[in-house]
Amino acid sequence: MSSxxxxxxxxxxxxxxxxxxxxxxxxxxxxxxxxxxxWGVMNIINIAQGEFVMLGGYVALYAAQAGLHPFLGIPVxxxxxxxxxxxxxxxxxxxxxxxxxxxxxLATFGLSILLQQLANEVFSADVRTLxxxxxxxxxxxxxxxxxxxxxxxxxxxxxLGVCLLLFLKKSRMGQAxxxxxxxxxxxxxLGIDADRVYATTFALNAAICGAAGALVVMTWIIxxxxxxxxxxxxxxxxVVAGLGNLGAVVAAGLGLGAAENFAGFLLGAEYxxxxxxxxxxxxxxxxxxxxxxQRKYLK
Amino acid sequence: MTTHGxxxxxxxxxxxxxxxxxxxxxxxxxxxxxxxxxILFALTWDIMGGQMxxxxxxxxxxxxxxxxxxxxxxxxAGFDYFPGLFIGLGAAAVLSVIVAAVLGSGLLGLRxxxxxxxxLGLGIAxxxxxxxxxxxxxxxxxxxxxxxxxxxxxxxxxxxxxxVLAVVTFLVLKRIYAGRFGLxxxxxxxxxxxxxxxxxxxxxxxxxxxxxxxxxxxxxxxLVGNLIGFIxxxxxxxxxxxxxxxxxxxxxxGGKGTMWGPVIGATVFHVMQEVFWTYLLGWQRVALGLxxxxxxxxxxxxxxxxxxxxxxxxFGIRVETATDDADAR
Numbered sequence: 001m002s003s004x005x006x007x008x009x010x011x012x013x014x015x016x017x018x019x020x021x022x023x024x025x026x027x028x029x030x031x032x033x034x035x036x037x038x039w040g041v042m043n044i045i046n047i048a049q050g051e052f053v054m055l056g057g058y059v060a061l062y063a064a065q066a067g068l069h070p071f072l073g074i075p076v077x078x079x080x081x082x083x084x085x086x087x088x089x090x091x092x093x094x095x096x097x098x099x100x101x102x103x104x105x106l107a108t109f110g111l112s113i114l115l116q117q118l119a120n121e122v123f124s125a126d127v128r129t130l131x132x133x134x135x136x137x138x139x140x141x142x143x144x145x146x147x148x149x150x151x152x153x154x155x156x157x158x159x160l161g162v163c164l165l166l167f168l169k170k171s172r173m174g175q176a177x178x179x180x181x182x183x184x185x186x187x188x189x190l191g192i193d194a195d196r197v198y199a200t201t202f203a204l205n206a207a208i209c210g211a212a213g214a215l216v217v218m219t220w221i222i223x224x225x226x227x228x229x230x231x232x233x234x235x236x237x238x239v240v241a242g243l244g245n246l247g248a249v250v251a252a253g254l255g256l257g258a259a260e261n262f263a264g265f266l267l268g269a270e271y272x273x274x275x276x277x278x279x280x281x282x283x284x285x286x287x288x289x290x291x292x293x294q295r296k297y298l299k
Numbered sequence: 300m301t302t303h304g305x306x307x308x309x310x311x312x313x314x315x316x317x318x319x320x321x322x323x324x325x326x327x328x329x330x331x332x333x334x335x336x337x338i339l340f341a342l343t344w345d346i347m348g349g350q351m352x353x354x355x356x357x358x359x360x361x362x363x364x365x366x367x368x369x370x371x372x373x374x375x376a377g378f379d380y381f382p383g384l385f386i387g388l389g390a391a392a393v394l395s396v397i398v399a400a401v402l403g404s405g406l407l408g409l410r411x412x413x414x415x416x417x418x419l420g421l422g423i424a425x426x427x428x429x430x431x432x433x434x435x436x437x438x439x440x441x442x443x444x445x446x447x448x449x450x451x452x453x454x455x456x457x458x459x460x461x462x463v464l465a466v467v468t469f470l471v472l473k474r475i476y477a478g479r480f481g482l483x484x485x486x487x488x489x490x491x492x493x494x495x496x497x498x499x500x501x502x503x504x505x506x507x508x509x510x511x512x513x514x515x516x517x518x519x520x521x522l523v524g525n526l527i528g529f530i531x532x533x534x535x536x537x538x539x540x541x542x543x544x545x546x547x548x549x550x551x552x553g554g555k556g557t558m559w560g561p562v563i564g565a566t567v568f569h570v571m572q573e574v575f576w577t578y579l580l581g582w583q584r585v586a587l588g589l590x591x592x593x594x595x596x597x598x599x600x601x602x603x604x605x606x607x608x609x610x611x612x613x614f615g616i617r618v619e620t621a622t623d624d625a626d627a628r
Contacts, residue, residue, distance in 0.1 A: 110589075228419070274424050277421070280420040
């Protein structure tokens with residue numbers, strides 16, 4: 001493969017790919033943490049996760065077009081998506097939260113199609129991006145370029161992650177969320193309003209995704225059909241990292257970002273999406289084999 | 300055997316209408332052929348989704364594989380049209396089943412939700428790979444061979460082919476649901492741990508169930524490829540956003556886990572789609588998502604389940620005699 005040769009002849013290229021990949025990965029980790037939150041607390045796998053990211057991107061885009069500074073788009077997107085998440089919980093999710101996974105999967109699958117097609121009709125299918133107005137940093141005599149917005153996105157992601165962690169550890173609501181995740185029934189007996197916890201969790205997840213989407217629109221591109229890839233990435237990261245382990249989620253997210261970037265370079269950009277979806281299948285098959293081995297031990 | 304007698308009349312009626320339809324409505328032969336394909340979609344999705352309780356969002360994979368395999372055999376094997384077509388359909392079925400067996404044994408040891416998301420990736424990955432692979436025409440697609448008969452003969456021929464395939468699918472599924480296989484996959488749906496504890500090889504049953512859907516979907520893919528005449532990797536073969544979603548919707552609309560539910564759902568949906576869709580001016584797919592949410596949340600039983608709850612006395616006798624193949628949840 002010619003691109004592989006290129007990588008060996010110019011090792012500095014792999015530094016470039018690695019840096020870009022890791023900076024992308026942080027945003028994946030953010031969306032994945034939201035998915036893990038909803039999964040852990042409500043036992044719902046939200047297939048509409050990627051659509052939340054996509055909508056957050058559009059909110060930030062239109063906020064910037066209305067004259068706001070691009071960075072202010074991040075909190076605006078988070079706030080709008082929080083409200084939307086709350087509304088979706090009140091309209092749909094609370095009806096399926098106690099049902100089995102089969103129903104909630106189908107319901108979020110329907111939501112995902114609904115949001116995706118709605119975005120397609122309202123925002124048109126064009127590929128959009130938002131210029132942040134930041135420059136580029138050159139490293140190693142200009143061999144490696146890092147656009148500043150990616151660095152900002154990376155830092156913002158980490159800051160958001162820390163805020164989230166503090167919220168979950170310190171605030172009353174955060175503690176209630178964690179208690180519900182540990183044992184929903186015991187939490188209810190101790191007087192925690194499960195419905196409110198669920199609503200907050202789902203809205204919080206939407207807000208996290210909205211913030212991630214605002215970062216995505218500034219660093220890369222958005223279009224209405226972007227969602228599924230983010231859902232699948234989040235799911236992969238959660239499956240690899242496990243529920244409720246922020247460190248592992250971040251590590252898996254960064255690793256996925258780097259792997260994806262290398263694959264995109266080696267296989268060609270047209271196969272990058274195929275790589276993401278195939279990787280999901282590979283991870284699940286691996287998990288299947290591992291679980292199978294565990295079962296044999298149990299015998 | 301009373302079940303047979305009671306079902307025979309509607310079946311004969313459907314058969315008579317189906318045989319007369321292409322001659323009564325010659326302009327709509329392609330749409331009518333698609334009606335049978337839609338029924339087949341819903342029935343094959345229901346094997347996993349309804350009877351076994353496993354959401355599969357990627358069954359479209361086998362439809363696409365069948366379509367491409369059939370077209371490649373027709374193009375490269377050098378047979379005449381009809382031998383080529385039938386060998387192609389056979390190859391499509393075999394290859395789909397092989398892929399299902401391999402993927403199934405890899406994925407189906409996992410429980411429902413992991414499997415569901417995994418299948419979500421499968422269909423899209425296949426579409427992406429197909430649209431980058433030059434041997435099968437990459438993004439510009441493939442053209443199937445020209446039908447040798449007179450003009451219009453193609454539509455009639457493939458209409459009857461789709462009709463026969465859908466009927467065979469229905470009868471085969473009815474037969475296997477009535478036996479041990481049907482009981483086993485229903486047991487998996489109801490309580491997988493218990494089914495396993497009872498000594499069922501759950502993974503094997505799940506894989507076989509997936510292979511059955513793959514078999515019929517593969518053949519259907521080959522037929523539809525020839526019916527349309529042009530294969531686009533993302534919009535026809537691996538059309539996850541249309542057919543892939545339709546199968547799920549139609550099965551739950553009619554009533555998942557029943558024998559006639561998918562048939563009713565597919566018919567209602569397809570007629571509705573052909574009649575009203577154009578008035579929605581591009582908002583059809585929005586309506587599609589909304590419809591799924593509304594059905595899943597408010598009418599998880601589907602049309603048949605709703606009718607059964609609403610008019611139990613009308614279904615009273617039928618429910619009793621038909622519990623082996625049409626088990627309400």
